[in-house]
Amino acid sequence: xxxxxxxxxxxxxxxxxxxxxxxxxxxxxxxxxxDVYTKIPPQPKEKKPGQLNEGELEQYxxxxxxxxxxxLDTSLLDKAREAVxxxxxxxxxxxxxAGKIKNKHEDKGFFERLTYLDxxxxxxxxxxxxxxxxxxxxxxxxxxxxxxxxVEQLIGPEIAxxxxxxLRTKIPENEELTVPWHQDNAYLEPCSLEVLQxxxxxxxxxxxxKNGCMVMASGGHKPGTTATHKCCSGGTWYVEIxxxxxxxxxxxDMKKDLIVCEVPYGGVLFLNNAIPHKSxxxxxxxxxxxxxxxxxxxxLPNGFYGMRENVLMRTDxxxxxxxxxENMDAPAAYKWQPDEAEExxxxxxxxxxxMHRWEIVHHNRHTKPVNDYRTKWENKKTKD
Ligand SMILES: O=C(O)CCC(=O)C(=O)O
Numbered sequence: 001x002x003x004x005x006x007x008x009x010x011x012x013x014x015x016x017x018x019x020x021x022x023x024x025x026x027x028x029x030x031x032x033x034x035d036v037y038t039k040i041p042p043q044p045k046e047k048k049p050g051q052l053n054e055g056e057l058e059q060y061x062x063x064x065x066x067x068x069x070x071x072l073d074t075s076l077l078d079k080a081r082e083a084v085x086x087x088x089x090x091x092x093x094x095x096x097x098a099g100k101i102k103n104k105h106e107d108k109g110f111f112e113r114l115t116y117l118d119x120x121x122x123x124x125x126x127x128x129x130x131x132x133x134x135x136x137x138x139x140x141x142x143x144x145x146x147x148x149x150x151v152e153q154l155i156g157p158e159i160a161x162x163x164x165x166x167l168r169t170k171i172p173e174n175e176e177l178t179v180p181w182h183q184d185n186a187y188l189e190p191c192s193l194e195v196l197q198x199x200x201x202x203x204x205x206x207x208x209x210k211n212g213c214m215v216m217a218s219g220g221h222k223p224g225t226t227a228t229h230k231c232c233s234g235g236t237w238y239v240e241i242x243x244x245x246x247x248x249x250x251x252x253d254m255k256k257d258l259i260v261c262e263v264p265y266g267g268v269l270f271l272n273n274a275i276p277h278k279s280x281x282x283x284x285x286x287x288x289x290x291x292x293x294x295x296x297x298x299x300l301p302n303g304f305y306g307m308r309e310n311v312l313m314r315t316d317x318x319x320x321x322x323x324x325x326e327n328m329d330a331p332a333a334y335k336w337q338p339d340e341a342e343e344x345x346x347x348x349x350x351x352x353x354x355m356h357r358w359e360i361v362h363h364n365r366h367t368k369p370v371n372d373y374r375t376k377w378e379n380k381k382t383k384d
Contacts, residue, residue, distance in 0.1 A: 001215070002259040033224030036196035037064065037274050041156050050146030052153055060154065063259075064221035064275030068150075069267040072202070076141050077265060081110055081204055083137035084167065084289055088114050091128050095121050098346055111205070111286035115171045123348025125169040125287075126176055130350050134165070134328050142293045143323055147200055148314050150270065151295045154198045160298035160310035162197055163328065164188070170212050170279070170288040176348075178212065178281045180240040183220075184273040184294075185303070186229040187239070187354045192303030193226055197273040197296045201263070204289040208262045212282035214269060218257045220250040221274035231358040237350040237366040239358050241276055250276055305353045 040061050044051075050071055052060065059066040092104040095117065101124075105116040117124040141147070142161055151159055164187065170177040184199065185192050207213040227245035232238060246252040260280075263269050271277060273294075282288050296302060298312050309327050355370045 002218075002256070034194050035224075036194070037061070037221040037224060037272050041154070044149075044152055044157065048145070048149040048152075050149045052150055057153060060270055060272075063216070063218045065216045065218075065259075065261070065269060065271040065277075067261050067263055067267060067269050069264055071146060071150075071268045072141075072144070072266050073146070074266045076137075076144060077202070077204060079137040080141055080291065081289075083135035084204065085110055086135065087128060087131065087133060087167070088117070091124060091131070092117055094346060095124065095127075100346065114169055114287055118171055118174075123176075125171045125174065126348035126350065127346055128169045129167060129177070130348075131167075131345075134325070138165075138167070138291065138293075139323075139325055139328075141202070141291070143313050147268070147293075148295075150200075150268075151198050152314070154270070155196055155295065155297055157314065157316040158297050158299065159295050159314040160312050161323075161328065162294035162296050162302050162310055163304050163308035164294055164302075165328075166292050168279075168288070168290045168292065170282045170290070172282045172285055172287070174282065175234055176236050179279045180233045180236075180238055181217070181243075181246060181276055181278045182229060182239055182241055183226055183276050184271075185226045186241075186358065187352070188273075188303030189301070189305060189357075190226070190303075191301045192273060193224070195273075195296050195300040195303070197294050197302075199271045199273065199292055199294045201269040201271065202291045202293065203263050203265065203267075204291070205286065206262075206264045207288060207290065209260055209280060210282075211284040211286060211288040212280045213263060213288075214261045214277055214279050216259045216261055216271065217246060217250065217252045217276040218259050220246070220252050220257070220276040221272055223250055224274065225249065226274070227276070229358045230362070231355050231360045232362055232364060232367055234362075235364050235366075237352065237355075239354055246276055252276065 038061050040057055052068065056066050056068060095101045096104050101117060101120040103120065105113050108116050114125050114128065148159055168177065184197065201214060227241045227249045229239035229241055233240040247254060261269050295313065296310065298310050302310050311323060311325060311327055312321065313323055315321050350366055351370050355367060360367050
């Protein structure tokens with residue numbers, strides 16, 4: 001596997017040249033394909049803080065991702081950590097009040113406390129992940145100028161936040177928080193394939209191979225297609241791309257194209273919604289917290305099954321645009337489970353409409369209630 005740790009385009013250049021032959025074959029077979037993943041849009045005329053340089057921009061569209069070190073002001077990340085601390089504290093109180101735990105582990109630090117809570121109440125880390133509460137500190141990060149300046153280079157000056165976002169709570173040695181090979185499009189409706197959704201994956205510590213950073217299948221966005229995913233991987237709610245789909249449909253050479261992306265604190269991994277990626281298991285003794293935040297053009301469909309709208313964050317039409325977060329703040333039900341009962345919010349079961357998009361080849365506790373929800377999702381769409 002290759003290794004990536006920021007601003008170094010040259011070492012992957014050779015691999016990509018070799019890969020071009022494979023994509024040329026696909027081009028003949030699959031045109032027309034969406035070119036939003038491969039075509040650099042017109043660039044802003046103005047120089048703005050944080051903007052990618054030419055090489056980085058090229059990498060993003062050529063490989064489907066780019067790591068940028070030292071991009072964020074770490075004080076923003078420190079504040080995000082404080083917000084996570086509050087969320088963990090709130091979860092500990094709720095679990096304690098519900099009689100699920102006997103010890104709130106208040107003496108434990110940022111990188112350990114949730115692991116202790118999860119030992120006492122298995123699934124606590126999932127409850128936090130699915131909580132979907134968006135504190136002010138996450139909003140400040142999501143809409144900070146430096147990130148929007150980069151996103152503007154990727155999708156143009158009209159920018160909306162996409163409702164699919166996550167606080168990843170990757171406690172050590174936990175299968176359910178280790179995400180298998182997938183394309184983000186697989187979690188959305190097929191229309192999202194036509195729309196570039198730019199993701200920033202932002203670790204809240206130095207993310208590395210040991211604590212479970214991301215691995216990208218370089219160039220896998222180029223066929224411009226979503227591979228056939230299977231549902232659900234192991235004991236999880238995640239869909240997964242079988243290896244044969246990675247190699248045959250997305251043209252991935254499993255020996256050359258896989259890049260381990262270590263991202264230091266302050267750095268960001270930018271990716272698109274068609275690039276295959278996975279995350280590694282956390283074999284360290286610390287929790288690997290990270291945020292994944294997404295943006296797209298506001299006038300295009302977001303593929304979120306009609307459940308939530310995008311939130312306009314920047315527009316050329318109004319330089320003083322004030323973000324209305326109301327939609328992302330919608331009642332604290334999990335984003336995929338719109339009318340979850342109060343007591344279910346402490347349940348570590350995750351289900352979502354993607355489970356209907358792909359064949360369920362493996363059942364587990366997450367897939368069990370899926371048919372009950374099917375009607376609710378369908379009703380919701382019809383109503384809207
Ligand atoms: O953070 C992780 O472990 C996985 C993130 C991911 O797969 C994503 O953001 O699409």
